[in-house]
Amino acid sequence: MASSKVRILPLVLALMAGSSLAQRGETETAFDRYIASAESRIARQRSSTDSFLQLNLFPAGKRDEVVTRLKRGETVIDKRNDGATAIPGGLVHDWVGTVFIPGTSVDHVLDVVRDYDHTARDYSPDVMSSRLVSQNGDEMHVFMRLRKHKVVTVVLDTEYDVHYARLDESHQYSFSRSTRVSEVADAGGANERDLAKGKDHGFMWRLNTYWAFEQVDGGVFVECEAISLTRDIPTGLDWLIGPFVNGIPRESLQFTLEATRRAMSAVGRNQQ
Numbered sequence: 001m002a003s004s005k006v007r008i009l010p011l012v013l014a015l016m017a018g019s020s021l022a023q024r025g026e027t028e029t030a031f032d033r034y035i036a037s038a039e040s041r042i043a044r045q046r047s048s049t050d051s052f053l054q055l056n057l058f059p060a061g062k063r064d065e066v067v068t069r070l071k072r073g074e075t076v077i078d079k080r081n082d083g084a085t086a087i088p089g090g091l092v093h094d095w096v097g098t099v100f101i102p103g104t105s106v107d108h109v110l111d112v113v114r115d116y117d118h119t120a121r122d123y124s125p126d127v128m129s130s131r132l133v134s135q136n137g138d139e140m141h142v143f144m145r146l147r148k149h150k151v152v153t154v155v156l157d158t159e160y161d162v163h164y165a166r167l168d169e170s171h172q173y174s175f176s177r178s179t180r181v182s183e184v185a186d187a188g189g190a191n192e193r194d195l196a197k198g199k200d201h202g203f204m205w206r207l208n209t210y211w212a213f214e215q216v217d218g219g220v221f222v223e224c225e226a227i228s229l230t231r232d233i234p235t236g237l238d239w240l241i242g243p244f245v246n247g248i249p250r251e252s253l254q255f256t257l258e259a260t261r262r263a264m265s266a267v268g269r270n271q272q
Contacts, residue, residue, distance in 0.1 A: 023089045027089035031092060031229045034092050035177075038080075038094065039175070046171075047167070049167065049168075055098060055221070076097065078095070079096075084230075086232065090202075090231055092228070093228045093249035094225070095226050095250050096223065096226075099222050102218055104264050119144060120144075126148070138164040143158070145187075146158055148248050148252065155187035157184055160176045162174055162176045172213045173212045175210055181206060183201060207226065208228075209226050226249060
């Protein structure tokens with residue numbers, strides 16, 4: 001089955017490439033409406049220590065269970081919606097995940113997360129290269145080249161506006177909003193080029209991430225909500241394209257959180 005997927009994939013990708021710019025505009029407008037609602041909710045959560053993390057909103061029994069799992073080293077991932085949310089011409093994927101990093105502080109975790117010139121070191125192979133483009137205090141503009149793989153490998157050049165803020169020293173957070181996502185053809189080859197808007201395959205059109213860092217006795221809870229936009233799945237191709245479009249957002253979030261925890265385990269980084 002896997003080999004047959006590989007053989008048919010070039011034809012499928014050719015059929016998927018290209019969408020009208022008018023339709024793409026409608027899709028992104030609908031995504032912007034989703035983001036406005038999500039950011040309003042997230043801003044309310046970040047305004048109080050009682051609601052700062054998603055796990056703070058769980059009933060007491062469930063919260064205790066989740067905290068126990070996190071402190072055992074598990075990564076807890078939940079979807080905000082019952083599957084991807086369909087919008088005209090696209091799908092919105094909204095996942096929230098949490099890890100616990102023992103023996104460290106919020107400031108030390110942020111030292112790693114904000115070190116954009118070395119993000120690829122800690123988040124490879126998902127991040128192939130990265131750099132801080134500009135900074136004005138807690139406002140940053142960042143470039144990352146991303147690699148996504150599931151049957152097919154996709155390389156994306158992405159840029160983000162990132163804003164950091166704090167409720168207090170023990171509760172800090174960030175909003176990261178993509179400003180450019182370009183699919184790269186023949187990445188690293190002689191004919192490397194960005195696919196024009198409307199000519200790409202639509203595996204990822206937008207990606208926003210919303211991080212929260214809460215200091216507690218013994219370590220730091222790190223939460224990330226990732227909201228991404230992909231094209232919709234062509235009729236009849238869910239068996240082939242569905243695993244990539246629907247699976248990558250969750251897997252990428254889990255990888256990112258676990259890579260953050262691994263990075264904090266490096267010598268000297270978990271010293272308070």
